[in-house]
Amino acid sequence: xxxxxxxxxxxxxxxxxxxxxxxxxxxxxxxxxxxxxxxxxxxxxxxxxxxxxxxxxxxxxxxxxxxxxxxxxxxxxxxxxxxxxxxxxxxxxxxxxxxxxxxxxxxxxxxxxxxxxxxxxxxxxxxxxxxxxxxxxxxxxxxxxxxxxxxxxxxxxxxxxxxxxxxxxxxxxxxxxxxxxxxxxxxxxxxxxxxxxxxxxxxxxxxxxxxxxxxxxxxxxxxxxxxxxxxxxxxxxxxxxxxxxxxxxxxxxxxx
Numbered sequence: 001x002x003x004x005x006x007x008x009x010x011x012x013x014x015x016x017x018x019x020x021x022x023x024x025x026x027x028x029x030x031x032x033x034x035x036x037x038x039x040x041x042x043x044x045x046x047x048x049x050x051x052x053x054x055x056x057x058x059x060x061x062x063x064x065x066x067x068x069x070x071x072x073x074x075x076x077x078x079x080x081x082x083x084x085x086x087x088x089x090x091x092x093x094x095x096x097x098x099x100x101x102x103x104x105x106x107x108x109x110x111x112x113x114x115x116x117x118x119x120x121x122x123x124x125x126x127x128x129x130x131x132x133x134x135x136x137x138x139x140x141x142x143x144x145x146x147x148x149x150x151x152x153x154x155x156x157x158x159x160x161x162x163x164x165x166x167x168x169x170x171x172x173x174x175x176x177x178x179x180x181x182x183x184x185x186x187x188x189x190x191x192x193x194x195x196x197x198x199x200x201x202x203x204x205x206x207x208x209x210x211x212x213x214x215x216x217x218x219x220x221x222x223x224x225x226x227x228x229x230x231x232x233x234x235x236x237x238x239x240x241x242x243x244x245x246x247x248x249x250x251x252x253x254x255x256x
Contacts, residue, residue, distance in 0.1 A: 031142035031158050034177055039073075039137065041181035041210065044237035046071045054229045055123050064121075065233075075246040078130070079254065080121075091120070092251045093131045101251045108248055117169045124197060124218040124228040128169065136173060139166035145174070154179035170196075180211050195221045208235035 049068045054061060065082040080089040088103035098111040116128040128135075140160040148155050160173045171191040176184050186199040197220050201213035212232065219227040244250060 031144045031156075032137065034144075034156055035142055035158060035160065035175060036137050038175070038177050038181045038183050042183070042212065043070050043073070046237065046239045046241045047208075048236045048239055048241075049232060050234040052231045052233060053121075053123060054231075056225075056227050056229070058225045069241055069245055071241050071243075071246060075243075076130070077246055077251065088254075089121070090251050091127075091130060092246060092248065094246055098127060098131045099248060099251060106252075108252055113167075124220060124226065126169075135166075135168060136160055139163055139168055140173070155184070182211055182213055184213070197221060202229075203231075207232060208237050210237065 047068075047070045050065070051068065052063060052065050054063045063083075064080050064086055066078055066080050068076065068078045070076045074093070074095045076091075076093045078091045080086045088101070090101045092099045092101075098116070099108050100111060101108045111127055111131075116131065117126050119125070120127050120130050140162050142158050142160050144156055145159050146157045148157075156177050156179070158175045158177065160175065162168045162170065162172070170188050171193060172189045174185075174187040174189070176186075178184060182201065182204055183199075184201045184204070188196050188198070190196050197218055199216055199218045201216050203213070203215035204211065205214050206212075207214055212235065215229065215231045217227050217229040244255075
């Protein structure tokens with residue numbers, strides 16, 4: 001076959017398109033893995049955490065200490081220890097379900113899907129934020145927007161767009177993740193592309209045998225004086241946690 005100038009240009013264009021297509025596919029796969037690794041790093045196979053949550057408003061501020069257990073992607077239990085008036089308040093998640101317990105009314109309440117976007121314990125975190133951190137893996141497409149080096153650490157900025165049929169409230173999310181799997185910023189955008197709130201890691205260090213974000217703050221875009229900060233006081237990973245820990249019975253009557 002004799003290749004004319006037009007044939008050569010067409011062949012070159014097709015090769016370029018194919019190469020670009022493979023590059024985008026590789027990039028998308030890598031972006032998904034980066035997000036997955038960050039969530040796995042944060043949760044571990046299992047984990048136990050002691051933390052302090054501070055809810056700040058312009059005219060008041062309150063603090064509570066909590067214990068939290070996680071197992072895999074779908075099970076978690078959070079229980080308030082202090083202050084005394086809130087002690088025993090808890091949240092249990094198992095697969096796609098979430099329940100809360102309040103000793104004051106001695107009732108376990110299942111959180112309906114319509115309430116998953118509501119505030120968790122009066123904070124700037126939503127019930128959805130607490131219940132299903134891995135939704136961003138299963139229900140989003142991920143693309144690397146930029147890669148840079150900061151203090152000899154590679155930092156990826158990844159845009160996450162939900163699938164058309166995804167049961168999520170956000171129009172998009174943007175994560176900034178270090179190559180050691182620590183998320184240093186997580187921005188949440190509404191359906192119109194407006195920034196609603198941002199989770200920022202304020203302190204990063206060694207704890208529980210790995211590098212983690214030890215202090216994070218969720219800040220509202222429209223009300224920067226309203227924020228919620230969570231500080232990790234202690235953490236352990238890869239523990240032998242029984243499934244009985246993540247039950248409604250244990251939520252109501254702690255046995256651990």
